[in-house]
Structures are given as structure tokens and as C-alpha cells.
Amino acid sequence: MDPAEWRLELATPDHSIAEFTYPQVLQMPRETLSMDVHCVTGWSRRNTKFQGFMLREFLAHHEIEIPLTCAFVRFLAYSARGHDTSIPLAMALDEAWLIHSQDGFPLPHAHGFPLRVVVPSRYFYKSLKWVKRIEFLEEDRLGFWERTTGYHNEADPWKEQRLDATRFSSREECESFKQLPNFDAYRHIDGDPRVIVRANFSAWDPQTRDLSGLHLKSCDFSHANFKGVNFQHANLTFGNFKGADLTGADFFGADLEGCDFSGAILDDTRLERNFL
Known part of the structure; x- marks a missing residue:
């Protein structure tokens, strides 16, 4: 993905709300997220350090108003298979991050360059790579892994919610x-x-x-x-x-x-x- 051509779109299913370039995204103040990554297949990576900013800070900075009827957030990726996933809006505003770097360096493409979502409290398939669109929904939609492989939609590792x-x-x-x-x-x-x-x-x-x-x-x-x-x-x-x-x-x-x-x-x- 060429960062010069990459765009991040905020939208509802019916219309676009705003669009941002990669340089605009990088203008946000950088913070560090330290967390343990838990993969649904059973491995974990301790004390992983990501750099980026919280979704709620990004929305506030750009004065994005979410429609009052929306209760879920769907993240969509630049990928041949059309990867996507969703989480409740309250969870997204409470803990979701937009990440552009890891250990002080830009994300490798395999890990989501130029931008990925990270949701610390969920299995890592909820942390979508190569994000291109953030969509605010009134009703939930199962994501790619949830609908094609039966991964659990809530994905809480402490409850071992792997499959549903x-x-x-x-x-x-x-x-x-x-x-x-x-x-x-x-x-x-x-x-x-x-x-x-x-x-x-x-x-x-x-x-x-x-x-x-x-x-x-x-x-x-x-x-x-x-x-x-x-x-x-x-x-x-x-x-x-x-x-x-x-x-x-x-x-x-x-x-x-x-x-x-x-x-x-x-x-x-x-x-x-x-x-x-």
C-alpha cells in the first residue's frame, strides 16, 4: 500500500463523514500503548509496544459527531478478501487505538502498515490490519473471521471465547x-x-x-x-x-x-x- 494513495474514511453505511490522508493521521500526538497480545490460536506476546492514538481522541480532535442511533463500529481493510470486524461503539470509544508504529518504527506491511486498529481486551483478530474505513452502525455485522471461520464475535481471551x-x-x-x-x-x-x-x-x-x-x-x-x-x-x-x-x-x-x-x-x- 502506497501511503501517498492511502485514505482513511469515516462513514455510516449510507454516507461518508470525513476522509484523511496518511500525513494527516500522523499529525495526531503520538502515545505508546503497552499490552499483551493474545492470538486466538493460543500464543501470546507479552509487553508489546505500539505507537499511535486512541480512536476517541482522533474523533474529538477532528470534531466528528457520531449519529446518536449508532451502537457499533465496523472496521474495514484494504485486502483482497475484504477483511472486516466490528465491536460495540462503547468498547471502541473506551479502548480502541489507531496504530501506525511498533517499537518506534512504522508498522511492517504484514502487521498492518500504514494503519491498524488495536483493541487491547480482545483476541487479536479484532485488531484489524490495513484499515481503510471506520463505519458507524446501528446494528452489528459479523466480521470476516467471525462469519467465515466461526470465530467468536465477542473474542474475550479471559473467557476463552474463540469459536461460536x-x-x-x-x-x-x-x-x-x-x-x-x-x-x-x-x-x-x-x-x-x-x-x-x-x-x-x-x-x-x-x-x-x-x-x-x-x-x-x-x-x-x-x-x-x-x-x-x-x-x-x-x-x-x-x-x-x-x-x-x-x-x-x-x-x-x-x-x-x-x-x-x-x-x-x-x-x-x-x-x-x-x-x-
């Missing part, structure tokens, strides 16, 4: 899923995949070997027979594959963050371009 998606209500419902001849209906629901969490798929031997693109998070796959299964581009975050037979399985492009492969058979297993 479909859970099977009975063993029979889970068994019915396991016996499906294909899973096309679970790949795209209104344009997004259906996310299933914390299901017991232990000792599963699926009828089809095509499980590509499925979102099965925090599930138990222990001792499953996945010989030759196509898991390409599946999201299997926090999956338990202990003792599973993964001979010839294809995990190309799959999200495997937090997965446990202890004792699994990995002969001729394809692990390439994975998120680990």
Missing part, C-alpha cells in the same frame, strides 16, 4: 453428518462455508474421500481412517488427529493451526502451503 459456530446437539446428528455421501451443502452457505466446531469424529471413516474446503474446527479426529482424503483448503484449526491414519492424505492449503498429530500415520501425506 454450529455444534451437533446429539450423537445421532453427528453420526448422520459422518455418513453423508458428499459435503457440498457445507462448503457454501449464502456465500460462506458452514463452520462446525467441537464435533466428535473419532474413528471416522468417511464414505467420500473429498473433505476439501470444509471448516471443522476444534474437532476430535483421533484414530480416524483418512487414507487418501482430500483436505485441500479445509480449516481444521485445533483439530485432534492423534493416532489417525493420514496415509496419502492431501492437506494442501489447509489451516492446521493448533492441530495435534501425535501418533498419526503421515506416510505420503501432503503438507504444503499450510497455516501452522
